[in-house]
Amino acid sequence: MSLQAAILGFLSLEPTSGYTLKQRFDGSIRSFWTATQSQIYRELHTLQREGLVSVEAVPGDGKPDRKIYALTPAGHDALARWLEEPLEPLVLRHPLLLKVVFAARLPPERLDAILAQYAEGIAARRADYAARLDAPEIFTLARSPRERDIWHVAIEHGIAWCDMELAWVAQARERLGRRQGGKKWIRKAK
Amino acid sequence: MSLQAAILGFLSLEPTSGYTLKQRFDGSIRSFWTATQSQIYRELHTLQREGLVSVEAVPGDGKPDRKIYALTPAGHDALARWLEEPLEPLVLRHPLLLKVVFAARLPPERLDAILAQYAEGIAARRADYAARLDAPEIFTLARSPRERDIWHVAIEHGIAWCDMELAWVAQARERLGRRQGGKKWIRKAK
């Protein structure tokens, strides 16, 4: 449902091709939704079969031909209906935490290394998201200051998420400190 | 891979049945991994076929019979290998943000309502996670203060995540304020 909605959403901003959609996914919503090339082409075919999008073949001069997809009235309706649906709560899946809890009987420095490795990856991702914040990519499709603000706020979510992860890792490493048998933490009695 | 590892992980703490595993998933790692009943039974069969777990049927007196699964040496090895594997970076999928960006051309109060509804759900979840923090559930399986600390820190991640979500929503609602055409935000020129 979400993949379909994302494609309808992009097409509502501007009719475009599968190839360009893939670029939009990677260039703007990457921090909260991803899709592979094959997923996008498959979904476009489905959407077409269902009458939610129409296609126009555009001969590419020199380059390969493109198929430009646009929303049909039914497509606009489907997008509007999706926007109105209440959101069912998000289910998080976080393999790191799985590793953390089941690494509890490993030597402390091994667990610390897992956390350190993870933090490195997140730091890199944070830099990547931050760099995208002022890149014009999606902003060219925004038609008002408000729309630009909305995109800005959405992309900032990825940064807030990275910051939370980094803060949590730092705290975890602190509390589970390298030296075992070190300082004992005060825990309230039941 | 993660589902398999989670099951192996739980079985490494204590041999148990599919039914109890489902309760452990729901009762302790719910904030970072979920699995349905059918997924767990299916995976246990696969694990058995691969020789990573062994089964013992235990007649239930009055209650239905149970099948108690335990790690084989090969199962212990598989878990150890998984713990050593580097983590590939987590891919987040966040339908709320999809809705936010594609609701940009809706009346501002509609977008605000989406955000408000989401925040409600997160607040409820936060309360749920917080309540679980001092529930003994998993702590009965922990064999040392360190192990208890690790579980504690892992469960706190869910709370940190909720807090981040709530802070982000609050900021977003603030910045995209109910009244359109209100205060203009300073944006730096390119």
Place this chain on the structure above:
DNA sequence: GTATACATGTAAACGGTTACATGATTCT
């Protein structure tokens, strides 16, 4: 009598990933 807890499973559908396949043009 009805619902919940205990306990196990199967089947179908859905969504996402990986690998394969083709072919022209442009850049180094």
Place this chain on the structure above:
DNA sequence: AGAATCATGTAACCGTTTACATGTATAC
């Protein structure tokens, strides 16, 4: 000569969700 970009697609697989199926015991 080789790699990257543009542009489209197919096939197989894997993991997750939903619905169906069965049966006993206990609590309200």
